[in-house]
Amino acid sequence: MSKADVMACLSSLRQHQHRGQRSPHKPLLVLLALGQLTTTDSSALDWSTTADRLAELIRDYGPPSTAGPTQRAAYPFTRLRSDKIWTLNHDVPMDRVQPLATNRVVGQLTPALEDALRDPDIAAAAARLLVDAEFPPTIAPDVLMAVGLDPDTILTTAHQTDKPRQRRRSWTVAILTAWNRQCAFCGFDGQLGAATVGVEAAHIRWFTFDGPDDPDNGLALCSLHHKLFDHGALGLDNDLRITVSSNFTSRTDTGQSVYGLHRRPLRPRPGTTPPAATHIHWHTREVFKGPALTS
Template identity: 40%
Template sequence: MTPDELLDALIRLRKAAVGGRRVPHKPLLLLWLCGRYSTTGSSAVTYAEAEEQVSRLINDFGPPVVSAAAQRQRAAMPFVHLERTLWDLKDGEGHPIGPDAPERGKWLRDRGAHGQLHPEVELLLSDPGTLISAVRLLLDQHFTPSLEALICSGAGLDLAGLEESAHPVVPPKPKRPRRSGFAEEVLRAYAFACAMCGYDGALARNPVGLEAAHVRWHSQDGPDDVSNALALCALHHALFDLGVLGLTADLRIRVSGLYVARNKAGLAIDALAGHPLAAPRPGKPPVDLTFVTWHDRQVFKDS
């Protein structure tokens, strides 16, 4: 396997449709395995070791599930179904476990299931440039930029440290480029103020802490249009992408029932619930409800 072939394999990860929702389970398992390999020199792991940490990543950065039992064992699906061109999965006696095995944590724990990326994959990832390219590709294709640092932290990846010591030697495959001028257009449409809290800070004449946020993520085929965007302060942008904040059909702010806070600053988020979004300037479209529905199903962490 060459570096190009590895990146092609990551691009071609099969993504099963689960109720029409995005399924970032395999990318998150792979990112966690990359983190494990970069810190320990091996991706070998038992399901019992991986279950809690990988399930937490999927709960934090994937679509919500209501069942507590499902939340605890969300790692089972990618552990079983990750492509065998990348991954070797066996039981406690060394017998291969096929991709038709049950997606159940208890079944995998009882059989001592353990997996490891193929030696040729690990050898490629031993080159920092290839590792950076693989991580960047997975982040770019499945998530949104405001989440990258949080995902890397949860996966045990020091991407900034890797990038200081090496440059990607294998450029990531081209992705759909963001439209030039998109961010400026969105900020102007909302008069350089957060559509949720009204923050409009600037340093001299330059806005600071304000960002153009996609409602339907760019990586998930969200268009670079004002109708799919909000001007948000950095805090509310991060909370919106994490699913703490959402929108109703009449464009009022929702706050996840899972969100908790104790002090005045944290409780200010709860106080946003029910407030209307600021409208864009005349002549600019409000957020399209199609994208609001996507965010509600795919990102917002309802109680």
């Protein structure tokens, strides 16, 4: 199986979507199997020891869901077979949790794909393809570490995958300028000489999921709050007030200062285009780990 074959297989994963909601379940399972392969030379994953870990990955990096954690893990574990890259040692029904446990099911990448992914260059390119397609740059390193892969090895220009869309370089500058080069959430405005430091242009609707490089889809955020926003710990409501997820916790005074952002209004400078309601709705539905704290 060539590198081109591997990339074609992984770029055409059939991902279930409910009402257009993103569904990174299968990519997360493939990444978990790839991490297993690089560690043990086998991609085999025993359901009994994998279910909780896969459920945690889906909980932390997938959209909000009302399904139980083990049920969410069963979806990709059984359905990845339909993409012809995943096998189970027992033929069990789709989406059913009990047969997976009763039959001590083990899942594994197909032999041809597994052999190809033993090539470090192909493995790195495959991992890069999957995280680029599903997550923003703030989240990709966390996902890779969570599945046992080295972000420094994978997130290099040598493994950069071609993308149909290219970001507009001018967008970053325009967003930072529009928000006075300071974090829209906390006001941080670090500079080193003339350079802005620790403040970044953040997409509200992720660029990966058709988020446009438009003024109404951007905020200037400090590095911390950018990451918390992309993780779903922070969000926005329709009144342009910051929301804090009730699932976010901290034990220190510094971390607990995030709670103080809840219900704080954005205060864009005069003339700055405010975030569009459609992009806020997308972030709330796809990213924010609701419910929000009670006021």
